[in-house]
Amino acid sequence: MDRRQRKTRELIFNAFILLLSKKHYNAITVGEIIELANVGRATFYSHFETKDFLLKELCIELFSHLFNAENDGDNDGIFNCDIHGNVFLHLFKHVKENDNNIRKLLTSKNNELFVEYFKGEVTKLFKERLLDFIDKKPASIPQEFWLNHITSTFIETLRWWIETKMKQTPEVIYNYFLELI
Amino acid sequence: MDRRQRKTRELIFNAFILLLSKKHYNAITVGEIIELANVGRATFYSHFETKDFLLKELCIELFSHLFNAENDGDNDGIFNCDIHGNVFLHLFKHVKENDNNIRKLLTSKNNELFVEYFKGEVTKLFKERLLDFIDKKPASIPQEFWLNHITSTFIETLRWWIETKMKQTPEVIYNYFLELI
DNA sequence: AATATTATTGAACAAAGTGTTCAGTATTAA
DNA sequence: TTAATACTGAACACTTTGTTCAATAATATT
Numbered sequence: 001m002d003r004r005q006r007k008t009r010e011l012i013f014n015a016f017i018l019l020l021s022k023k024h025y026n027a028i029t030v031g032e033i034i035e036l037a038n039v040g041r042a043t044f045y046s047h048f049e050t051k052d053f054l055l056k057e058l059c060i061e062l063f064s065h066l067f068n069a070e071n072d073g074d075n076d077g078i079f080n081c082d083i084h085g086n087v088f089l090h091l092f093k094h095v096k097e098n099d100n101n102i103r104k105l106l107t108s109k110n111n112e113l114f115v116e117y118f119k120g121e122v123t124k125l126f127k128e129r130l131l132d133f134i135d136k137k138p139a140s141i142p143q144e145f146w147l148n149h150i151t152s153t154f155i156e157t158l159r160w161w162i163e164t165k166m167k168q169t170p171e172v173i174y175n176y177f178l179e180l181i
Numbered sequence: 182m183d184r185r186q187r188k189t190r191e192l193i194f195n196a197f198i199l200l201l202s203k204k205h206y207n208a209i210t211v212g213e214i215i216e217l218a219n220v221g222r223a224t225f226y227s228h229f230e231t232k233d234f235l236l237k238e239l240c241i242e243l244f245s246h247l248f249n250a251e252n253d254g255d256n257d258g259i260f261n262c263d264i265h266g267n268v269f270l271h272l273f274k275h276v277k278e279n280d281n282n283i284r285k286l287l288t289s290k291n292n293e294l295f296v297e298y299f300k301g302e303v304t305k306l307f308k309e310r311l312l313d314f315i316d317k318k319p320a321s322i323p324q325e326f327w328l329n330h331i332t333s334t335f336i337e338t339l340r341w342w343i344e345t346k347m348k349q350t351p352e353v354i355y356n357y358f359l360e361l362i
Numbered sequence: 363a364a365t366a367t368t369a370t371t372g373a374a375c376a377a378a379g380t381g382t383t384c385a386g387t388a389t390t391a392a
Numbered sequence: 393t394t395a396a397t398a399c400t401g402a403a404c405a406c407t408t409t410g411t412t413c414a415a416t417a418a419t420a421t422t
Contacts, residue, residue, distance in 0.1 A: 004369050004418060026207070029408065040371045045410060110293060138360040148341050149334065149361055156333045160326055179319040180330055185389060185398050210379065221400045226381060 009047060011037040013058055017101065025055070026110040052113060059117050062101050066094070067121045087125055088154060088177065092170035095158065103162050106155075115155075123151045136181050150181050190228060192218040194239055198282065206236070207291040233294060240298050243282050247275070248302045268306055269335060269358065273351035276339065284343050287336075296336075304332045317362050331362050 015037035019028045030051060034044050048054040095102050105114045126133070126147060137146045157177045161168065168176070196218035200209045211232060215225050229235040276283050286295045307314070307328060318327045338358045342349065349357070 002369065002419065008370080030410085031408070040373095041409095042372080042411080042413090043370055046369080050410085112291060112293060141357050141360060144345075145338075145341055145357065149337065152333065152337045153330065156330065157326075160329050164325075176322045176326065179322060183390065183398065189399080211381085212379070221402095223382080223384090223401080224399055227398080231381085 005047075008037070008039050008043055011039055012044065012047065012054070013061065016054060016058060017104070020108050020111075021104045024109040024111075025113070055111075055113055056117070059105075059114065063118075063121070067124070086174075087129065089170060089174040092158070092161075092174050095162070096166055096170050106159055107162055119151060119155055122154060123147065126151050126154070133181065153177065153180055186228075189218070189220050189224055192220055193225065193228065193235070194242065197235060197239060198285065201289050201292075202285045205290040205292075206294070236292075236294055237298070240286075240295065244299075244302070248305070267355075268310065270351060270355040273339070273342070273355050276343070277347055277351050287340055288343055300332060300336055303335060304328065307332050307335070314362065334358065334361055 012033060015033050016028070018036065019032060028051070030041070030044060033051075033054075034041055037044075048057065102118075105111060106118065108114070130143075130147065133150055137143075154177060157173065157180070161173050166173075193214060196214050197209070199217065200213060209232070211222070211225060214232075214235075215222055218225075229238065283299075286292060287299065289295070311324075311328065314331055318324075335358060338354065338361070342354045347354075
């Protein structure tokens with residue numbers, strides 16, 4: 001990819017992230033983004049079809065290393081942690097220590113699109129590790145319902161934790177989560 | 182209130198509800214609403230400041246009888262049910278039998294505003310009846326967190342039920358809910 | 363270093379939506 | 393019947409969106 005393209009992409013991403021932490025997703029206009037990024041209008045539209053696509057590509061940029069990491073070395077993908085699957089504890093830690101972006105996006109308003117993306121990824125994680133939680137499932141309820149429940153509970157827990165300023169350690173909040181389910 | 186006002190209010194509400202079941206909240210324009218309602222543009226704006234206010238007033242219109250009913254007779258407010266507080270079972274029943282509007286609104290896209298309203302009302306209900314559920318709370322977790330959790334779980338359960346076409350009876354889905362918490 | 367390719371620019375553009383205004387008309391309440 | 397009030401519809405300024413295009417700049421290719 002042309003160096004110019006990489007440059008403008010990054011300028012746009014940075015401007016967008018900055019705006020996301022200042023105002024609702026719906027309230028952000030393409031005009032504001034390009035003004036802050038110092039980029040022509042036509043340039044923006046040659047990179048991204050719409051604002052929604054910008055968000056989508058930003059998610060891939062920011063989180064694909066987390067969710068899609070193969071076991072190929074020294075990245076910090078979710079799958080490369082303490083052998084036996086404290087994936088979710090790892091995620092709490094990751095959010096606390098590195099990932100201000102997840103914090104911003106998960107608590108920003110009018111951002112159904114991101115929540116949908118994030119929930120989709122987390123659902124995949126739980127699906128792959130469903131057996132680790134299957135013993136907690138009451139026998140009577142359907143598995144699809146259970147999957148939806150633990151995923152939602154995880155995300156709500158994470159959101160609550162972020163919104164109340166992350167006063168607990170990742171370990172404590174992870175135990176809260178385990179006690180809920 | 183002038184009969185003319187009541188008439189246009191109802192025309193607008195009906196048009197809005199119809200549109201909500203056909204497209205995303207964000208995609209609905211004032212132009213469409215007034216065209217469908219057969220009402221002048223100026224009239225719309227003399228009734229409602231913005232589309233968001235329209236939604237807000239629609240919620241009050243549709244659900245205040247549910248959530249704010251005092252014990253004053255033959256309404257079907259949430260508080261006027263089987264003495265000992267199966268409020269939530271009652272809500273499941275209500276949604277299944279009478280309330281196509283909650284169904285539409287709770288599963289419509291780009292409708293954070295409604296979900297926020299609905300969650301607020303349900304949170305109030307749980308807060309007033311927290312003692313009924315307090316014995317299910319693990320000792321270690323904070324009460325505010327617990328309140329948020331059972332509220333979210335209730336709403337997610339309701340949403341899942343609606344989205345999967347309400348195949349279970351209200352009693353069964355209510356038991357699912359109880360087993361989750 | 364010269365050239366071909368590709369990205370960016372800025373300005374202009376149509377289209378769609380928002381929210382306001384106002385004079386004229388119709389409906390309702392008194 | 394009259395006075396008050398609600399509705400109309402058309403026009404308005406304004407904002408935002410997404411597109412187009414010729415000129416210019418940066419990069420890749422040889």
